[in-house]
Amino acid sequence: MLLGMLLHWIVDTNRRIYPSMERGGSIAYISDIGAQKLKPLFIAGSAVTVVLLDLAFLAERWLRHRGRLVRNQSSGERALVWLSILFALVGAAGLILLSIFDTWRHKKLHDVFLLLFIGGYWLSAVFICWEYQRLGIKNRQYRILRSSFWIKLAFILVELVLAIVFVSTTFTHNNNVAAVFEWVIAFIFTFYVASFIIDLKPAIYTKSHAARFEKTHQMEDGLDVNGRNGLTGNGFVADRTAAHF
Numbered sequence: 001m002l003l004g005m006l007l008h009w010i011v012d013t014n015r016r017i018y019p020s021m022e023r024g025g026s027i028a029y030i031s032d033i034g035a036q037k038l039k040p041l042f043i044a045g046s047a048v049t050v051v052l053l054d055l056a057f058l059a060e061r062w063l064r065h066r067g068r069l070v071r072n073q074s075s076g077e078r079a080l081v082w083l084s085i086l087f088a089l090v091g092a093a094g095l096i097l098l099s100i101f102d103t104w105r106h107k108k109l110h111d112v113f114l115l116l117f118i119g120g121y122w123l124s125a126v127f128i129c130w131e132y133q134r135l136g137i138k139n140r141q142y143r144i145l146r147s148s149f150w151i152k153l154a155f156i157l158v159e160l161v162l163a164i165v166f167v168s169t170t171f172t173h174n175n176n177v178a179a180v181f182e183w184v185i186a187f188i189f190t191f192y193v194a195s196f197i198i199d200l201k202p203a204i205y206t207k208s209h210a211a212r213f214e215k216t217h218q219m220e221d222g223l224d225v226n227g228r229n230g231l232t233g234n235g236f237v238a239d240r241t242a243a244h245f
Helices: 002-012 030-034 039-065 075-100 107-138 143-171 175-194 196-206 216-221
Strands: none
Touching: 002 030, 002 039, 002 175, 030 039, 030 175, 039 075, 039 107, 039 175, 039 196, 075 107, 107 143, 107 175, 143 175, 143 196, 175 196
16 A cells, blocks of 8 residues: 555655645655545555454464464563553544644644554564564573564664654654655554464464464463373473464
């Protein structure tokens, strides 16, 4: 969607100056393009993004609960999961509403919903990154947890810096610079959404009950998911899934 909107502005409109653009600005914000002919695409694309990302959050929670992914082992981890989902919903509402209340006709509302979108998803990323940090410490044998943690931490730090620059240049009316940073933030957010494929991929290898992750009390008792003794000859719980992570 983003690439299509950008190419539409560059190729089809020949870098048109939209009425919603401030004086002196020559680079269109995403919202400027989305407030015109491509508004239906902007709304539809925002809705699809919201649905995909929120489904990824819910799927991850369900897969962990079912033992298809590494299980959460404490109430603190589960609290982080639900906080990440809560703020993701806030961000989702912000994205949908900012696409509906466009910057041309509803400038103030649009700006409020933009802040909700950025803040909601950024805080959601903070909590899910925190969850992965805790999971990675307790399950060091699974490299994918560390990879996911570092990807999300990089997203958090990079987007924070970019958001600060975007907000500061917006308020100082450096509109072209702000517009460029808005596009960069949006494209990086797209890669963040795609990164959840990495998080969910291990579930492919845990379809059978025998390959699923044990609950905490089963791990402590040395039992597998079917209640059988899962101890190896050395007295450790057999790990059937580590090779895939």
